[in-house]
Amino acid sequence: MTSNPLPGVQFLDPAVLARIGNLELVARTVVEGFLGGLHRSPHLGTSIDFAEHRAYMPGDDIRRIDWRLYGRVDRYYIKEYEADTNTNFNVLLDVSKSMSFGSGAVTKLDYARTLAACLAYFANQQRDRVGLITWDEDIVEIVPPSAKHLPNVLHALARATPQRPGNIERVFRKLAEQFKRRSMLLVISDFYEDPGKILDAFAQLRGRGNDLMAMHLLDTAELEFPYDGATSFEDIETGERIPVIPEYLRDQYRTMIRAHTERIEKLCGDQGVDYWLFDTSMPLDYALFAFLSRRQFLTRVR
Amino acid sequence: MSFLAPLFFAGLAALAVPILVHLTHKERKDVVVFPSLMFLSRIPYQAVRKQRIRHWLLFALRCLALIFLALAFARPFLDRPAAAAPVRSLGARELVILLDRSYSMDYGDRWSRGVAAAKRAIAGLGGSDRASLVTFDLTATAATEPTGDKGVLTAALTGVKPGAGATRYEPAFKLAQRILADSRLPRREVLLISDFQRGGWDGRDSPSLPAGTTVNQVDLADAKTSNVAVTGVDFRRDYAEDRERVAITARLVNRSAELRTGHSVTLELNGRAVETKQVNVGANAAATVDFAAVPLPAGTTRGVVRLADDALPRDNAFYFAISRGQALSVLVIDGREGAAPRSLYLERALEIGDQPSFRVTTKRLGSVTASDFAGRSLVLLNDSDLPGGELGRRLVEYVQNGGGLLVALGDRAAPRDRPAYASELLPATADAPIDRTADRGGTLGYIDRSHPIFEVFSAPRSGDFSTPRFFRYRNITPAPGDQQLARFDDGHIALLERKVGRGRVLVWSSSVDGIWNDLPLQPVFLPVAHQIAKYAAAYADERPWSIVGQVANLPGIFRDSTGPGDAASKAEYVAVAPSGERIRLEGTARRSVELREQGFYELQRAGSRGEPHVVAVNVDLAESDLTAVEPQLLTGAMIARAGADSTSSAIEASTPVELERRQGFWWYLLAAVLLLLVGETLLSNQLSRRIAVPR
Helix, strand or coil, X not given: CCCCCCCCCCCCCHHHHXXXXXXXXXXXXXXXXXXXXXXXXXCCCCCCEXXXXXXXXXXXXXXXXXXXXXXXXXXXXXXXXXXXXXXXXEEEEECCHHHHCCCCCCCHHHHHHHHHHHHHHHHHHCCCEEEEEEECXXXXXXXXXXXXXXXXHHHHHHHCCCCCCCCHHHHHHHHCCCCCCCEEEEEEECCCCCHHHHHHHHHHHHCCCCEEEEXXXXXXXXXXXXXXXXXXXXXXXXXXXXXXXXHHHHHHHXXXXXXXXXXHHHHHHHCCCEEEEEECCCCHHHHHHHHHHHHHHHHHHC | CEECCHHHHHHHHHHHHHHHHHHCCCCCCCEEEECCCCCHHHCCHHHHHCCCCCCHHHHHHHHHHHHHHHHHHCCEECCCCCCCCCCHHHCCEEEEEEEECCHHHHCCCHHHHHHHHHHHHHHCCCCCCEEEEEEECCCEEECCCCECCHHHHHHHHHCCCCCCCCCCHHHXXXXXXXXXXXXXXXXXXXXXXXXXXXXXXXXXXXXCCCCCCEEEEEECCCCCCCCEEEEEEEEEEEEECCEEEEEEEEEEEECCCXXXXXXEEEEEECCEEEXXXXXXXXXXXXXXXXXXXXXXXXXXXXXXXXXXXXXXXXXXXXXXXXXXXXXXXXXXXXXXXXXXXXCHHHHHHHHCCCCCCEEEEEECHHHCCHHHHCCXXXXXXXXXXXXXXXXXXXXXXXXXXXXXXXXXXXXCCCHHHCCCCHHHHCCEECCCCEECCCCCCECEEEECCCCCCCHXXXXXXXXXXXXXXXXXXCCEECCCCCEEEEEECXXXXXXXXXXXXXXXXXXXXXXXXCCCECHHHCCCHHHHHHHHHHHHCCCCCCCCCEECCCEEEHHHHCCCCCCCCCHHHHCCEEEECCCCCEEEECCCCCCEEECCCCEEEEEEECCCCCCCEEEEEECCHHHHCCCECCHHHHHHHHHHHHCCCCEEEEEECCCHHHHHHHCCHHHHHHHHHHHHHHHHHHHHHHHHHHCCCCC
């Protein structure tokens, strides 16, 4: 994840978006603003890729004739593009209690649900089927993928409430049975789990031929550990407490969290899982841009 | 660095408070809710709870504030590496404190600083150390013998005040040299406390201190000085209606780089202010003040020209004693009755001039009586026979009692008819004169220019004795004891001096009438006539004032003695100093008094009820030039002579203001404490805000 804002892109403050109750409105605002930003940048490409030429058939739109090719071969050909239509796009959203943490105005869950809504809206705009699965230590809610389920997805996101600790391994083992058809699966979580177990869980889904993507959301406080003064730290999921003098272990903590994220990223790379680490203080459209541009780049590489 | 109240350092124990505060990790009551403790729980518990000081900057601020607070209450002050800080491990020392008491030490607060430096040196004496207090100006005086008793030294110091003398370093170092040479203590030290007047050292003084002597100096000189002094007075006498008046002009010098305006200058005569004038004196310039002429009363008039006080008051008053001009009474015996007068040139020459003036009475030999000699300063036998009989005897007595006799041997002075007593007064004289007419006259070939008569002609172009022509003169044969003052070019005596009793006889072997020579027609005649007459009459210029340090020779003043061993010198005298101190001079050993005070001395024969002889004494004005010599130059010269292992160092003198400044660190320390506490407050508030718990 890069931390440099890109020119031409209008960044949206997650804290502002969090105050908008209507997720559809939020998603539309973010996505349309983001697209507007894409159009202004000539280097950002397009979402439609060229696939092949075929001979012109009567009834075809003459605007699609490749006139340059006609100039060379003196025959009419039509350019055809590979469109990502008719794909299932599922968001697997972690709604465990740890996702309720936020040092600022936005919790990780707020950020995650906004991000999920935006991507769902975006996919729906491309006529993909969108679905949603929320989970913690078990599956909480499932919205099956459908081109018409965007409102359901948005409602489910709005209803999501963190209540229990998470257990990704068990949940993903269950979910492996859910996807009969190859799907794009976007996992959004804070991944407080051993990287090995996370990858084991991913392997459950990836083995089914699904295109798996992972978004790792962490609050700034989780990354920087800016606390001061001797105090007790309480685990938000287990309620366990330990006395801590933050200034003494800040460096150690930062080293460990960095090692954790790097380990997950490496293992994801090894298994062909796209991985992004997002700081929830980053603007939403920046996260969206980072995701889509990298996704596009990775698709071209493959 | 020392401390006036070191007990306050106990307050440093309060440093334990911030140390404990910073080591004690007080656990906050609120709990930080965190998404996961999976990383925190992996860090060893000991590392989390390790007792280490947190917030080093805050800790340092708090500690510094406490340290500065304790320092401020301990009242630190700078201690100089002075003699006041003896190195006891090197053994006992012999310290000689040389305290300058010249009158320039009265300038500003120099004296108080000097005394304070001496007191510090005394206070710094170790148990086995000894010290001597030597005060000096023109001379050096040991105020104490070498002693380790600080009380004795302090008491001696208390009684010392600046005098009226000028600075001389040589006597002080010589006395220090003697004291140190007599000492058997292993370390020798000289502490020179002075304002280092440039006039006190000419670079040639050569005292040699014992080898290994350490010379420390306390320089009391001020970087910027300002002083106006009266440097002298001039008198112009005139006579109106037989009354003598004198107009006095005072000279002032401003020895500073600033213009001094509106200085009031007052002339006081016999204790009464006669006239006051305002004067402006330019920077480093001189000025004169003319006072109106005033009639001189009978007797001696005591005068003072007084300036308004400035930082150096001693040279603001100039004392002088002046009396009516004493005209020399001259009796001219111009041959016998009936002869042509031949004293015209001489009379005219003596009537000119007022320093002194001559009252000339011309008589014929036959009309002279014994009473004519009374009160005469000089009897001039101008080409005349010697009086005989009783008159001749009275003439001899007159001369023997101090009278002056000048004899001009012209053609009428018949040597062969001289009375019997003549050989006592005059040398043998040949009857026939020597005639130089054939060779167009002789000239003067030798003149004793070291003699008081001709001393004034010793400078170039100050008297042409080659032009007078002498056609005739007498051949005189000197007796033993006679002094030849001038000779003609052929070797014959022109002027001869003979001492007779307390008087003087001068014999001129030619005439003064322009017949045997043309001397009266030459320019040199007038001054020569005056010089011969003054010398023969034993006239001495009256000195209106003397300088501190000079000596008044009382037998000379009262004309009681003609030299050592004289019987008349057994008289006793009394001198009264300006301070009122009476000094009785008895016996032949004490014939003079040293003038050590500024003002008027009164000198008198013991038992006399007449008017005393007044001597005005002024300070040496060289001392009023406050320019200082570099102390290292002076002490360096002493050290160079004292040996290679001798050392010199400067000790800074302390004024009360400076002492306060040296002890005034506590103000800065308290200010620093205040700043530190402000910084501590700001920092601790900032740290408290940073501990906000995210939720």
